[in-house]
Amino acid sequence: MSDSNTLKSQYSAQVEADIERNAKEQERVAAELAALQEQLQTLDHDRTLLVGMREALSGQGTAAAEEAPASPTTAPPVELPKARRPKGEGAAPKQRAKKAAGKKDTAKKAPTVAQPRTPGTPTLREIVLNLITTSTEPRSAAEVTKTLAETHPERKAGGTVVRNTLESLVARGQAERTKQNKSVFYTALPDPATAEDAADKKDASANA
Secondary structure (H helix, E strand, O other), X not given: OHHHHHHHHHHHHHHHHHHHHHHHHHHHHHHHHHHHHHHHHHXXXXXXXXXXXXXXXXXXXXXXXXXXXXXXXXXXXXXOOOOOOOOOOOOOHHHHHHHHHHHHHHHHHOXXXXXXXXXXXXXXXXXXXXXXXXXXXXXXXXXXXXXXXXHOOOOOOOHHHHHHHHHHHHHOOOEEXXXXXXXXXXXXXXXXXXXXXXXXXXXXXXXX
């Protein structure tokens, strides 16, 4: 019994010593882990600042992957900056051709506007009024546009511009609009001052 109690006491003492040693080892590892964790957070913070500086210097936006929070135990991999590709280089040939075709179509569909006149030359309204005044019959907007292109090639004006000019003459009382079937024709009206002078001359002749 005495030997048994002695052996039991020895085992108990050994277990107590192991437990104490294990507790101290846990404290040491926990302290090292806390220090490493703090160091990891510091490195991660520094890395975030460096990445921001890199993006600011390269003129690129911050990538989403760079903003992802780092793992508490593993530092995220450093992503090397990508070489900047010239604008449009990455587009497929078909896409570039499609864009070019779209630009051409847009240019073709752009409405023709009246070219600015040179100082000292008659206005577009004056030219159009003269064309319908010298005509012996009513003229449509298309006919006036064609005649304008033949007689004044330097004044490039499309059908819409010419039609708007004719309508402005109608609004000013210098032209008259008539409709035949589905077509619209324009005829110049005599100038009120000219008509009054002609009437005065006619009355003078009659009185004489």
